[in-house]
Amino acid sequence: MTLTAVIQGIMRRELQLAFRRRAELLNPLLFFLIVVSLFPIGVTPELARLSEMAVGVLWVTALLANLLSLDLLFRSDFDDGSLEQQLMANVPASLLVLVKVVTHWLVTGLPLTLMSPMLSLMLALPSEAIPLLMLTLALGTLTLSLLGGIGAALTVGLRKGGLLLTVLIMPLFVPVIIFGTGAVSAFIDQLPWLGHLALLAAMVTGSLVLAPLVTVLALEIAVED
Amino acid sequence: MAVVLSAERLRCVRDHRCLFSNLSFQVSRGEILHLKGPNGAGKTTLLRGLVGLTTLVEGRIHWFPQDSSDDEKPNEKIWYIAHRPAVTLLQSPLENLRYSLTLHGIALPEADLWQALATVGLLGYEDVPSHQLSAGQQRRVGLARLFLPVEDQISIWVLDEPLTALDVSAVHQLKERILTFAGRGGAVIMTSHHGIDSDAVRSLDLEEAG
Numbered sequence: 181m182t183l184t185a186v187i188q189g190i191m192r193r194e195l196q197l198a199f200r201r202r203a204e205l206l207n208p209l210l211f212f213l214i215v216v217s218l219f220p221i222g223v224t225p226e227l228a229r230l231s232e233m234a235v236g237v238l239w240v241t242a243l244l245a246n247l248l249s250l251d252l253l254f255r256s257d258f259d260d261g262s263l264e265q266q267l268m269a270n271v272p273a274s275l276l277v278l279v280k281v282v283t284h285w286l287v288t289g290l291p292l293t294l295m296s297p298m299l300s301l302m303l304a305l306p307s308e309a310i311p312l313l314m315l316t317l318a319l320g321t322l323t324l325s326l327l328g329g330i331g332a333a334l335t336v337g338l339r340k341g342g343l344l345l346t347v348l349i350m351p352l353f354v355p356v357i358i359f360g361t362g363a364v365s366a367f368i369d370q371l372p373w374l375g376h377l378a379l380l381a382a383m384v385t386g387s388l389v390l391a392p393l394v395t396v397l398a399l400e401i402a403v404e405d
Numbered sequence: 406m407a408v409v410l411s412a413e414r415l416r417c418v419r420d421h422r423c424l425f426s427n428l429s430f431q432v433s434r435g436e437i438l439h440l441k442g443p444n445g446a447g448k449t450t451l452l453r454g455l456v457g458l459t460t461l462v463e464g465r466i467h468w469f470p471q472d473s474s475d476d477e478k479p480n481e482k483i484w485y486i487a488h489r490p491a492v493t494l495l496q497s498p499l500e501n502l503r504y505s506l507t508l509h510g511i512a513l514p515e516a517d518l519w520q521a522l523a524t525v526g527l528l529g530y531e532d533v534p535s536h537q538l539s540a541g542q543q544r545r546v547g548l549a550r551l552f553l554p555v556e557d558q559i560s561i562w563v564l565d566e567p568l569t570a571l572d573v574s575a576v577h578q579l580k581e582r583i584l585t586f587a588g589r590g591g592a593v594i595m596t597s598h599h600g601i602d603s604d605a606v607r608s609l610d611l612e613e614a615g
Contacts, residue, residue, distance in 0.1 A: 181507070181510045181511060181512040183510075185507075185512070186507055186508075186510050189503070189504065189507035190504075190507060190508075193493075193496070193500070193504050193507075196496070196500070197493070197495055197496070200495045200534075201495065256493070256494075256495075257493075259489075260489055260490070260491060260492060260493055260494065261487050261488070261489025261490060261491040261492075262491045262493055264458055264485070264487055264489070264491065265485070265487075265491045265505060265508055266508060267458070268456060268457070268458070268480045268483070268485060268508075269480075269508035269509065269510075270478075270480070270481045270508065270509050270510040271508070271510070403458055403459075404458070404459050404460065404461070405459070
C-alpha cells in the first residue's frame with residue numbers, strides 16, 4: 181500500500197466519523213450564528229457603529245466556536261484505544277496528526293469561513309472587505325486548529341480537560357487574532373494591509389510544520405499511562 | 406529458532422513500588438510467551454513497554470536482534486491487541502478492520518476481510534455500527550484482525566488479555582488460532598488468566614521473576 185493510499189484511508193475514516201457526529205459538529209456553527217446575530221440586537225442596531233466592530237466580533241466568535249470543537253479532535257480515539265494503534269502505525273505519527281487536524285478544519289473552520297459573508301452583512305461590514313475577511317478567517321481557523329490540536333493532545337488524558345484546554349491555548353491564539361483582524365481593519369481604513377496578511381500566512385506555514393510534531397509528543401505523553 | 410525479541414534487565418517502578426526488576430527473557434519464532442501474575446503485577450505495563458507505548462519500563466528491549474539493519478521498525482510487524490480494544494463504536498466491524506489494516510499499510514482483498522469477520526461470527530453484523538453490538542461482539546471486532554491472512558507481514562502478536570469477555574467456543578477458537586499462528590513460525594506474547602496448553606507455550610511469572 182502506498183503512503184498516499186494510507187493517507188486517503190485515514191482521511192476517509194476521519195470524514196466518515198465527522199459525518200456520523202454531525203450533530204456535535206453543528207454546535208460551533210450554531211454558536212457562531214447565534215452570537216453574531218445577538219450583537220445587533222443586544223448592542224446597537226446602528227449600522228455605523230456595528231460596522232466598526234464587525235471584524236472583531238466575527239473573528240472573536242469564530243475563534244471561540246473553533247475552541248468549542250477542539251476537544252473532539254482526539255477524545256474518542258483516546259477513549260476506545262484507537263489512538264495507541266495510530267501512534268504505532270506504519271505512517272509517521274505527525275503526518276497522521278496533520279491529516280486529522282486538516283480534516284477537523286474542513287468540517288469546522290471551512291464552514292465557519294463560508295458562513296462569514298452572510299453574517300458580515302448582519303454587522304454591516306463593507307462588502308468589498310468580505311473576500312479578505314474570508315481569506316483571513318480561512319487561514320486563521322486553520323492555524324487555530326493546528327495550535328489547538330497541541331492543547332487537545334495535552335489535555336486528552338485528563339477526565340475534565342475542558343477549562344485547562346482553553347487556558348493553555350488562549351495565549352497562542354492572541355497573535356493570530358491580532359493579525360487576522362489587523363489585516364481586515366487596515367483594508368477597510370485604506371491602510372497597507374499586506375504585511376498583516378503575510379504575518380498571518382507565516383503563522384499558518386509555521387504551525388503546519390511544527391504543530392503536528394509537538395502534538396505527537398503531547399499524545400505520546402497522554403497514552404503513556 | 407530465530408530470536409525475535411530479546412529483553413534484558415527490565416525494570417519497572419510505578420508509584421514508588423517496584424513491579425519487577427532484573428527481568429530478562431527471549432522470544433523466538435514459533436514460541437508463545439505467557440505472562441502470568443496477579444492483578445497489578447505489571448503485565449499490561451510490560452506489554453506496553455515492549456511495543457514502545459510507555460517509557461515506564463526501563464532496560465534493553467531489542468526486537469529482531471539478528472536482523473542487521475538497525476533501523477528496523479518493529480511495530481509494522483506487530484498486531485497489538487490492547488486492553489482497550491481499539492474498536493471505533495461509530496464504525497462498522499468491516500470499517501474497523503479495514504482501518505487497522507490501513508494503519509499497517511497492508512492492502513488485502515475484501516474477501517479476506519469478510520472471511521475474517523465470518524470466522525469470528527460477525528457475518529451479518531459487518532455493516533452494523535459497532536455500538537449496537539454486545540460487549541463480547543465488540544471484543545471480537547478487535548480480535549478479527551488476528552484471523553486475517555497476513556502472516557507474511559505480521560510475525561508477532563502482542564495480546565493483552567485477549568480471552569476476556571469471550572464465550573467458551575470463542576475462547577477455544579482463539580486458542581487454536583494462537584497455536585496455529587505459532588506453528589507457522591509466528592511469535593506470541595500474551596497475558597491471560599486462562600491457561601493455554603501446548604509445547605510451544607512458555608510461562609513467565611512476573612511475581613516470581615520480580
